[in-house]
Amino acid sequence: MTVRILGTGSALPQTTVTNDDLSKIMDTSDEWIRTRTGIGTRHLAKEETTASLSVEAACRALENSGVSAQELDFIIVGTVTGDNITPSCACTVQAALGADRAAAFDINAACSGFLFALHTAYAYIHAGIYRTGLIIGAEVLSRIMDWTDRSTCVLFGDGAGAAVVRADETGLLGFEQGSDGEKGVVLSCPGRPNNNPLVSNPTDLRFVHMDGQEVYKFAVTTVPASIARVLEKTKTAPQDVRWFVLHQANVRIIHSVEKRLKAGEEKFPVNLDHCANTSAASVPILLDEMNQKGMLSRGDKIVLSGFGAGLTWGTALLEW
Ligand code: ACO
Numbered sequence: 386m387t388v389r390i391l392g393t394g395s396a397l398p399q400t401t402v403t404n405d406d407l408s409k410i411m412d413t414s415d416e417w418i419r420t421r422t423g424i425g426t427r428h429l430a431k432e433e434t435t436a437s438l439s440v441e442a443a444c445r446a447l448e449n450s451g452v453s454a455q456e457l458d459f460i461i462v463g464t465v466t467g468d469n470i471t472p473s474c475a476c477t478v479q480a481a482l483g484a485d486r487a488a489a490f491d492i493n494a495a496c497s498g499f500l501f502a503l504h505t506a507y508a509y510i511h512a513g514i515y516r517t518g519l520i521i522g523a524e525v526l527s528r529i530m531d532w533t534d535r536s537t538c539v540l541f542g543d544g545a546g547a548a549v550v551r552a553d554e555t556g557l558l559g560f561e562q563g564s565d566g567e568k569g570v571v572l573s574c575p576g577r578p579n580n581n582p583l584v585s586n587p588t589d590l591r592f593v594h595m596d597g598q599e600v601y602k603f604a605v606t607t608v609p610a611s612i613a614r615v616l617e618k619t620k621t622a623p624q625d626v627r628w629f630v631l632h633q634a635n636v637r638i639i640h641s642v643e644k645r646l647k648a649g650e651e652k653f654p655v656n657l658d659h660c661a662n663t664s665a666a667s668v669p670i671l672l673d674e675m676n677q678k679g680m681l682s683r684g685d686k687i688v689l690s691g692f693g694a695g696l697t698w699g700t701a702l703l704e705w
Contacts, residue, residue, distance in 0.1 A: 388507045389556025390703065392450025395546040395673035396441035397428040397660065404539070411535045418539050423636025427542030427661035430525045434468045436477040438545035439523040442669070443478055446519065449676070450549035454482040457549075458515035460489040461505055463498020463522045463665040465574070465694070466529060467491055474523060484519070495572070496632050496693025497562065498522050498665030499546065503689070503701055504560050510552045521547040522665035529574050531592035540635075541593075542661035546669025555704045558686075559619035561611055562699035571599040572694040604638045604692050609645035611700040612690055619702050623648040626702075627685040628675065632692055633657045633667040642690075654680075664693060681705050 403426045404415035418424050430438070439462055447454060460475045460482075467474040475489035494501040499522030509515040523545035530538040550556075574593045578586040608631065616623060623646045631639050636657055643653045656671050663670060668689050675681055685705040692698040 386511055386513070386552050386554070387556045387558070388503070388510045388550045389553035390548045391452060391551050392446050392448070392549045393547065393669065393673035393676045394442045394445025394447070394449055395544065395670040396438045396445070397544045397670070398430040398433045398438065400429050400431050401426050402429050407539055411533070413535045413539055421637070422540060423655060423657040424540065424661045425658040428544055429527045430543040433525070433543070435464055435466050435523050435525045435545070436468050436474050436481070438525070438543070439474055439478045439521050439547070440481045442523070442545040442547035443482060443519055443521060446547035446549045452517060452549045452551070454484040455486060456517050457484040457487040457519050459506070459509060459518040460484060460487045461492055461502040461518065461520050463492045463494060463502045464524055465493055465495050465498070465664065466524045466526055478521065487519070494665070494697045494699070495695055496634065496664045496667065497691035497695070497697040497699040499668045500689060500691040500699030500701060501562060501697070503550070503557065504562055504699060506550045507557050507560065510550070517549070517551045519547060519549055521545060522667070522669045524664040524666050526664055529576070529591065529593050534592070536597060537593055537595050540662050542663050544660060544663040544666045544670050546666050546673050548669055548672070558702045558704055559615050560699065560701040561615055563611070563697070565696045568599070568603065568696045569694070571596040571603070572696065601635070601638065603696055604634065605641040607698050608638070608690055608692050609642045611698050612642070612646060612688055615688070615700045615702050621686060621702060625686055626652065626688050628680070629653050629688045629690070630668055630671055630675070631690050633660060633671060634662045
């Protein structure tokens with residue numbers, strides 16, 4: 386028994402901010418951002434929260450799948466920008482949906498969060514513990530960006546994507562996930578001051594710090610190797626895969642992975658132009674956009690791959 390995605394949904398904040406908008410408040414340009422990343426516009430949260438975006442995406446996924454909130458055995462949210470330390474985003478979503486049978490918790494695996502949530506769902510379902518669940522990737526990254534650091538803040542956007550999953554004979558055909566905590570420092574956000582009276586905290590705890598070139602090197606080596614291992618394990622040729630839905634960090638990373646796999650550029654959809662990098666939300670948002678456009682057909686083989694802070698990575702091969 387494996388886990389199958391029954392339906393998808395996504396939600397983006399109402400406010401959009403273009404590269405040109407950013408160039409009015411910092412020393413940057415549409416040309417610099419677009420040529421290096423493929424990003425044109427991002428959605429940034431004003432009234433929205435990580436939980437409200439998650440709930441909106443979840444409602445759409447439930448509707449798309451024809452599953453009711455009461456049928457959910459679990460809710461897992463991959464996020465590093467939950468609105469609270471506690472309660473978790475997943476518990477807030479559970480309350481909003483009235484999914485009172487569900488066990489709910491968050492996973493912190495940064496941009497790999499949705500993949501880790503999918504694999505956790507598989508483990509529960511394969512073990513026979515649960516049957517139906519909701520997995521979400523959601524971020525309001527704009528709340529942890531240093532808006533005076535043009536080398537990071539221009540890259541990110543806010544949003545949420547969700548999928549309803551259920552036990553089935555087909556669906557997830559194979560996966561792997563991994564972490565390299567030794568390299569965690571290349572992409573970090575300390576975040577938590579120690580409030581006890583014995584400690585004086587450094588001042589810049591709140592923001593994301595990134596060594597862009599190290600992250601780039603990590604992504605272009607780890608992602609194709611991880612995908613190749615999953616394809617080998619499942620005896621699948623790259624040519625047999627209909628879509629490679631990669632974490633949307635940077636179009637150059639996606640092109641590099643595509644060249645290494647020699648699978649054909651047209652199989653690597655990109656939505657960076659209007660979403661930017663939404664971390665854990667990027668894979669489920671893109672998957673939902675493809676689903677809504679009718680690009681996914683029953684039986685299609687689809688690779689999902691996420692990579693990010695931790696460092697972490699996760700790859701799944703699905704039969705749609
Ligand atoms: N606008 C204009 N100039 C800028 C900007 C900006 N927004 N940001 C940096 N610059 C300048 C720098 O100051 C530097 O100027 P200098 O040469 O005068 O010192 C110059 O541009 C080049 O800076 P680099 O950091 O060397 O730029 P690079 O070509 O490496 O591109 C980028 C930066 C796009 C971040 C690249 O390293 C990259 O793609 N890294 C991958 C990281 C990534 O995608 N992270 C996303 C989050 S991680 C994740 O999701 C997994």
